[in-house]
Amino acid sequence: MIPNELVETLANARRVTVLTGAGVSAESGVPTFREAQTGLWARYDPLQLATPEAFDANPELVWDWYQFRRELVRNVEPNPGHYALVELANLVPAFTLVTQNVDGLHARAGSRDVIEFHGNLFENRCAAEGTVVEGRESKQLPHCPGCGAPLRPGVVWFGESIPAAASEQAFAAAGDCDVFFSIGTSSLVYPAAGLVEIAREAGAVLVEINPEPTDIAASLDFALAGKSGQILPDLVKRLGDHRT
Numbered sequence: 001m002i003p004n005e006l007v008e009t010l011a012n013a014r015r016v017t018v019l020t021g022a023g024v025s026a027e028s029g030v031p032t033f034r035e036a037q038t039g040l041w042a043r044y045d046p047l048q049l050a051t052p053e054a055f056d057a058n059p060e061l062v063w064d065w066y067q068f069r070r071e072l073v074r075n076v077e078p079n080p081g082h083y084a085l086v087e088l089a090n091l092v093p094a095f096t097l098v099t100q101n102v103d104g105l106h107a108r109a110g111s112r113d114v115i116e117f118h119g120n121l122f123e124n125r126c127a128a129e130g131t132v133v134e135g136r137e138s139k140q141l142p143h144c145p146g147c148g149a150p151l152r153p154g155v156v157w158f159g160e161s162i163p164a165a166a167s168e169q170a171f172a173a174a175g176d177c178d179v180f181f182s183i184g185t186s187s188l189v190y191p192a193a194g195l196v197e198i199a200r201e202a203g204a205v206l207v208e209i210n211p212e213p214t215d216i217a218a219s220l221d222f223a224l225a226g227k228s229g230q231i232l233p234d235l236v237k238r239l240g241d242h243r244t
């Protein structure tokens, strides 16, 4: 399943950059973004709820949805794919992990300096001032102690800009790597989906890990069809064995 040529390429790589999406958390039990929602949220489309308009129209509903997602993520564990990325970082000279996921599972698995391209589910910000507000976790929609505006989750919604630092670091790492992995993402949402193009232009070897081919299939050097929780541990073992 893991081509020898890819193992060789990784063994000689100076810098590896990885972009992950919801697919890497799927085996932890976190529904992917475009998977049908279950339970009481089944009648809502996440792509409708994760918007400033939805929050302005009904902040309590959007807050409840994020409380539901926080509870769900609190009750799951990182999976072997998350842990394999921690190991991969130790097997190459330079490694950058960019994630579109807001679930914090990479950090919980032990990944350091994760670039959270779409923010973090567990952060709260004042909806008016944008400042981070600590310690106001509550089931009911909380308000900013400073100005009284509602608090909102510190995630990037549709139409909102990517945090400047995350964007700069992610594009720099994509433009300066020998191998770029796109793992568990449908490659549909920009600017995250544009990182692979930056890597390709910089001459990086492009690898996708996904049970389904995505729009970037034509530009790939390696398309590993399967689950990240199975392929990544395999890949890391092969690379580790190659090193010894």
Ligand code: OAD
Pocket (backbone or CB within 6 Å): 020, 021, 022, 023, 024, 026, 027, 032, 033, 034, 035, 050, 100, 101, 118, 156, 157, 158, 183, 184, 185, 186, 187, 188, 189, 209, 210, 211, 212, 214, 226, 227, 228, 229
């Ligand atoms: P999607 O739900 O769009 O795509 C998930 C991808 O993971 C799909 O291509 C699946 O085929 C793949 N997949 C499913 N199970 C997998 C597994 N076990 N191993 C590997 N891959 C698997 O989620 P994202 O691409 O992350 O943005 O969505 C990107 C962004 O769209 C999200 O970050 C969110 C949403 O709008 C914001 O919230 C701003």
